[in-house]
Amino acid sequence: MTWFRSRPLRSRLALLTATAVAMAVAAVSLACWFVTxxxxxxxxxxxxxxxxxxDRVANTLALACARGDDSPVQLTGSYTATVQLVLSNGKVCTYGxxxxPAQPDDLAVARAQVPDALHTTTAEDGSEMRVYTYPVQQGxxxxxxxxxxxLSEIDNSMSTLRWVLLLVSGIGVVGAGAAGLWxxxxxxxxxxxLTGAVEHVAATEDLTVRIPAEGEDxxxxxxxxFNAMTAALAVSRDRQSQLIADAGHELRTPLTxxxxxxxxxxxxxxxxxxLPPEDRRALMASVKAQMTELAALIGDLQELARPDAAQPGPLEVVxxxxxxxxALDRARLRGPELTFVTDLAPWYVRAEPAALERALVNVLDNAVKFSPPRDTIEVTLMRGELTVRDHGPGVAPDELPHVFDRFWRSPSARSLPGSGLGLSIVARTVQQAGGTVTLAAAEGGGTAAVLRLPGAPTPPPSVVADEGVDQA
Incomplete structure (x- = not known):
């Protein structure tokens, strides 16, 4: 068995095919031999x-038997057979x-105990004989x-058939082995x-290899x-390289x-x-701001370092x-001159609390960043649909498809703080919670971010009462 498993797959298939055909040919040959x-x-x-x-020949033989004459007898027909008479007293006269040797069945026929008898026995010269005994005289x-x-008449034919079957079986097995190998x-x-392509990819890490695929087998x-896998790996590697390049680019500015x-x-x-005290204070404030920006960027990178298919943290009904x-309390600290108009209806979702809160903060920070001074931000939560609407410059239509891409920033936002990862984290978190997020131009100017999250079972009334509801 170990030797068989060590052989190449094609050799094993050829051996199995030859073995199966050999067994089938052997079974057919044996059945043919026995049936024949x-x-x-x-x-x-x-x-x-x-x-x-x-009756005339029987009487002649009976008289000859009484005289002790054992001469061969030529029977009518196309066969010459050995004939013998078996008397009821046990005497046997053979003409052949x-x-x-007379068998008990032969004596039983002579004594009228059975109608006839058919059996195989061995003659005195050692040859196998087929004997048929029937009564010719009663009294x-x-x-x-x-x-x-x-029986040599049959044996000769069967011997010839045996050699023919062995020859045909041998040719069939050899042909089956050759056909199985082919x-x-x-x-x-x-x-x-496919094996060559996999080995090439493993040796060279060349993910551009494609295998022709024809048919539906x-x-x-x-x-x-395999082609889909290598394409996905190539895209993943490109994204990884792009992420590293973008992260290096974003880190270079605050580090410089x-x-x-x-x-x-x-x-x-x-x-x-x-340094003058004012310059020193400005310098220290700038260092503190750059450190804060670096910490935020590193946190965003850690969040995005997990694969898209990674499982989020423990899900809870929150x-x-x-x-x-x-999140609104944190957003008011970052935009104290802005006015937040809120209308929040109770809604419970199943999500990771920390990740969901961070996503909400990112959405509100994005609105704060692009809102003019002393403007208004409208926040509405109704039946699982959260809308955050600002009155800023808005997003150009050709830029909307890219707002959730990693490190993407519109040209008008290049001078503003941020890493371009906030909305990417929002999209990822909402998708993991089973929801959707869209960003579109609002009617009358500005931008509206809409998050839709499926609901979860409502907690007991006592918990709901403790949480309270904030409505404008």
Whole structure:
């Protein structure tokens, strides 16, 4: 078994095919051999029954037996058979080349105990004989006549048939093995191509390899699946490379500014020339702002470092309106000159609380960032649909398809703080919660962000009462 498993797949298929054909040929050959032998024996038995002696020949043989004459007898018909008479007293007279021992069945026929008898026995010369015994005279001295023919007539034919079957079986097995090897080689050729492609990808990491897929069979489906897998891997690698490049680009700006500020402080300490207090305070404020921006960017990168198919944290039934109130408190601190008009109806969702709150903060921060000073931001939550509408410059129609891409920022927002990851995190979090998010131009100017989240079972009334409802 170990040797068989160590062989190539095509060799195993060829061996299995040859073995299956050999077993089938052997079964057919044996069945043919036994059926043919049974048919020949039936024909021999039928011919023996047709060689019954007439009364004249029987009387002649009876007289000859009484005189002790054992001369061969030529029977009518086309066969020469050995004939013997079996008397009821046990005496046997044989007319043929060799005597055939009388069997109990033969004596039973002579004594009129059975109508006839058919059996196989061995003559005195060692040859196998087929014997048919029937009664020819009844009375005080019953006589049974036995007609016998050698089984060599059948054996010769069966020997020839045996060699013919062995020859045909051998040719069939060899042909089946050759055909099995050809079929295995032809049928596994697509698998060989697939194996070569996989080995090439493993050795070179070349994900542009594609395998021709024709038809609808299993091999074609496997080839298409392999092509889809390599294409997905190529896209994933491109996205990873793009993410690294974009992250490096976004990190370079705050790091450069931070390094410049720190170098100024260090030069001031080295030269002993103190900076004016106002300049030093501005410099420290700039360092603090750059550190804050770096921390936010690193947090966003950690959030996006998880694969798109990664499982989120533990899902809980959380009050969306409560998380939204908390996010609004943080947004008011970042835009104290703005006015927030809210209308929040209770709504419960199944989501990861921390991730969902961060997504809400990102949506509100985006509205704060693009709102003019002393303007109004409208926040509405009704039956699982959250709408955050600002009155800023809006988003150009050709830019809308890209607003949820990682690190994408519109040209008008290049000078504003941010990494271009906020809305990407929003889209990902909402999708993991089973919802959808869209960004569109609002009627009358500005932008409207709409989040739709499916509802979850409502907690007990006591919990709902404790949470309260914020309505304008």
């Amino acid at each position: 032998r049974a048919q020949l024996e039936a024909e021999l038995d039928s011919s023996l029954r047709s060689l019954k002696l007439d 080349p060799a005597a055939i 005080p001295l019953g006589i049974g006549a036995s007609v016998a023919r050698p 079929v295995a080689r032809t049928g596994l050729e697509p698998v060989n191509r 299993e091999i074609a489906r496997l080839s298409r699946s 500014s931070l390094r410049t500020n720190i170098e100024l402080l260090a030069r001031s300490e080295q030269t002993g020339r103190a 009050p969306l309106h409560t998380l939204l109130r908390s």
